[in-house]
Amino acid sequence: xxxxxxxxxxxxxxxxxxxxxxxxxxxxxxxxxxxxxxxxxxxxxxxxxxxxxxxxxxxxxxxxxxxxxxxxxxxxxxxxxxxxxxxxxxxxxxxxxxxxxxxxxxxxxxxxxxxxxxxxxxxxxxxxxxxxxxxxxxxxxxxxxxxxxxxxxxxxxxxxxxxxxxxxxxxxxxxxxxxxxxxxxxxxxxxxxxxxxxxxxxxxxxxxxxxxxxxxxxxxxxxxxxxxxxxxxxxxxxxxxxxxxxxxxxxxxxxxxxxxxxxxxxxxxxxxxxxxxxxxxxxxxxxxxxxxxxxxxxxxxxxxxxxxxxxxxxxxxxxxxxxxxxxxxxxxxxxxxxxxxxxxxxxxxxxxxxxxxxxxxxxxxxxxxxxxxxxxxxxxxxxxxxxxxxxxxxxxxxxxxxxxxxxxxxxxxxxxxxxxxxxxxxxxxxxxx
Amino acid sequence: xxxxxxxxxxxxxxxxxxxxxxxxxxxxxxxxxxxxxxxxxxxxxxxxxxxxxxxxxxxxxxxxxxxxxxxxxxxxxxxxxxxxxxxxxxxxxxxxxxxxxxxxxxxxxxxxxxxxxxxxxxxxxxxxxxxxxxxxxxxxxxxxxxxxxxxxxxxxxxxxxxxxxxxxxxxxxxxxxxxxxxxxxxxxxxxxxxxxxxxxxxxxxxxxxxxxxxxxxxxxxxxxxxxxxxxxxxxxxxxxxxxxxxxxxxxxxxxxxxxxxxxx
Numbered sequence: 285x286x287x288x289x290x291x292x293x294x295x296x297x298x299x300x301x302x303x304x305x306x307x308x309x310x311x312x313x314x315x316x317x318x319x320x321x322x323x324x325x326x327x328x329x330x331x332x333x334x335x336x337x338x339x340x341x342x343x344x345x346x347x348x349x350x351x352x353x354x355x356x357x358x359x360x361x362x363x364x365x366x367x368x369x370x371x372x373x374x375x376x377x378x379x380x381x382x383x384x385x386x387x388x389x390x391x392x393x394x395x396x397x398x399x400x401x402x403x404x405x406x407x408x409x410x411x412x413x414x415x416x417x418x419x420x421x422x423x424x425x426x427x428x429x430x431x432x433x434x435x436x437x438x439x440x441x442x443x444x445x446x447x448x449x450x451x452x453x454x455x456x457x458x459x460x461x462x463x464x465x466x467x468x469x470x471x472x473x474x475x476x477x478x479x480x481x482x483x484x485x486x487x488x489x490x491x492x493x494x495x496x497x498x499x500x501x502x503x504x505x506x507x508x509x510x511x512x513x514x515x516x517x518x519x520x521x522x523x524x525x526x527x528x529x530x531x532x533x534x535x536x537x538x539x540x541x542x543x544x545x546x547x548x549x550x551x552x553x554x555x556x557x558x559x560x561x562x563x564x565x566x567x568x569x570x571x572x573x574x575x576x577x578x579x580x581x582x583x584x585x586x587x588x589x590x591x592x593x594x595x596x597x598x599x600x601x602x603x604x605x606x607x608x609x610x611x612x613x614x615x616x617x618x619x620x621x622x623x624x625x626x627x628x629x630x631x632x633x634x635x636x637x638x639x640x641x642x643x644x645x646x647x648x649x650x651x652x653x654x655x656x657x658x659x660x661x662x663x664x665x666x667x668x669x670x671x672x673x674x675x676x677x678x679x680x681x682x683x684x685x686x687x688x689x690x691x692x693x694x695x696x697x698x699x700x701x702x703x704x705x706x707x708x709x710x711x712x713x714x715x716x717x
Numbered sequence: 718x719x720x721x722x723x724x725x726x727x728x729x730x731x732x733x734x735x736x737x738x739x740x741x742x743x744x745x746x747x748x749x750x751x752x753x754x755x756x757x758x759x760x761x762x763x764x765x766x767x768x769x770x771x772x773x774x775x776x777x778x779x780x781x782x783x784x785x786x787x788x789x790x791x792x793x794x795x796x797x798x799x800x801x802x803x804x805x806x807x808x809x810x811x812x813x814x815x816x817x818x819x820x821x822x823x824x825x826x827x828x829x830x831x832x833x834x835x836x837x838x839x840x841x842x843x844x845x846x847x848x849x850x851x852x853x854x855x856x857x858x859x860x861x862x863x864x865x866x867x868x869x870x871x872x873x874x875x876x877x878x879x880x881x882x883x884x885x886x887x888x889x890x891x892x893x894x895x896x897x898x899x900x901x902x903x904x905x906x907x908x909x910x911x912x913x914x915x916x917x918x919x920x921x922x923x924x925x926x927x928x929x930x931x932x933x934x935x936x937x938x939x940x941x942x943x944x945x946x947x948x949x950x951x952x953x954x955x956x957x958x959x960x961x962x963x964x965x966x967x968x969x970x971x972x973x974x975x976x977x978x979x980x981x
Contacts, residue, residue, distance in 0.1 A: 331809050365980065396974055404974055413833040440831040454970055517969070520816065520824040522837075560822055564839045599839045604846070606839065650773065650947070651849035677849075680779050680805040716806040 339710025347491020352708035354381035369397025416567035423526035423554040429472040436710035465509040482702035497544040521559035528552040536587035549576040564599025581618025604647035667693030667701035760958030774946030797967035801979035828972035851949040
């Protein structure tokens, strides 16, 4: 254990020094005038950061490495106005020392313009978010990156980009947003690559020892997704209706013949509201998940339809100290059919999965030190996931951050309980420009 | 009947307008009303590039840079603010939107471009630091004038000196504050806040005033915090009034698609 921590620190320190060296080198080259010059000459607006991030498991995981995260990252973002629109490119160069990959990832590459006075369009790779939940999603069926979230990457990386066309029409009655994704964009889910998980096929926790094949959904039309939102702001009360036609974003199905995970068809119908209440902000959201390949709920290999509901409240508790709570529930439909369909011995899910979240955020030292805590707790699953984090802005460029991802559960097969062996702590150093 | 505040000279003072000049000392309510309109309601809308230099007690500085757009629904009444951050780089392109009301809590939103997230912000305590500076949110979008009792303490050669006492003392960190209001322009030029022991601990003042499109406008202001020993200096550049900003700019659409007015 001690050895592990020492190694983690050594590597973190090494990465930090490398980042520091690189950043001070760049800083010495007086980046700001160069950036201003770039803007003046080509109207290109440039920004980004260099970051070293390192984390390690706080216990042994028989299926995974000790290091939960070890990476160097350079993010570059460039924007330019072209005619009446704007072009944005944002990408990361990533050296990942856990998977030993060196990759270039495009996070955004899109063109945003207004074809009509009351209409905006965004074409290309983009990050999309809507809905009212705080780290809980009902009507936001845009892809997430749960790996990044659980290993302690910056919050930005929880949202994976979509390759999509987004059209928005603005009208007095309501605003309409329509997102078309030509080829299904699944979420980055936990598959054992760097985080261990409960494998229902094996009936035990698995990791790198058992990676499952996945169905590919890549044919235009058949594997396209559509997401729709109607939204209206009534003097500060924001109401919205949603529809989604596509697929479960994580593989909620299994094809025993092909021995592969599948993404069953899904339609979602939902609504949300958000506004001021009791000196704070209250939100509610609901959605019906229609699992279209298992509408009777009697196929044990496919997830049943379900209702999802959430209600939240946030307010300032004291100066620079904010607290929020949420209640969230998943209500499985056709529960009897589901139970009857299960093979003897396999663990059954509950009909209701209740979940509470708590967020506390305290700003200190002129808001340069941010101490935050986020917790998920499920009384029905008897598991929880805690996310403490401390962030300090050393100056306008340098930021350090440390935090943890703590999983606990009574059972190995519950949503958060399955990740118990992945409990980790991390630290990072970032230089922004 | 006035329904706005004077105490917020800090940030929004640059939006002040020329006030009518009275020869005899007007009633205190009238001064407060004129000062409020001078400091917050110049023109029907306005724009400025703002830089803040935050200095802590040890002399270390941090910088903030943003563009602010303002639109008035009604002079002395509801208005909207759109703040587009440029620096520091970790908040680059973040947008802060405020719908200010005179009879209820403001609505506030924050847009985080990396997540494409439109976040609602609880607006209960307005006397918290704006972006880590020594200015408060209330200094940016306004303190309701009905929240204080106002009295004309004295009349100097060039200033009316008003004493303002909060009606709900528990909700604020000061016991009262004095405001020096320029007799000609009705611009609040200095505010001095006294703590619960009646000792001055915070001063907000206008350092430079220029005429912009006929509106006397604060182009440089400073807040000093004697408790922490730090200060923030704010400078306003490229100030323009009456751009004809459409009210629709202050909606979710333009959080996700910043208007051309905020580009360099």
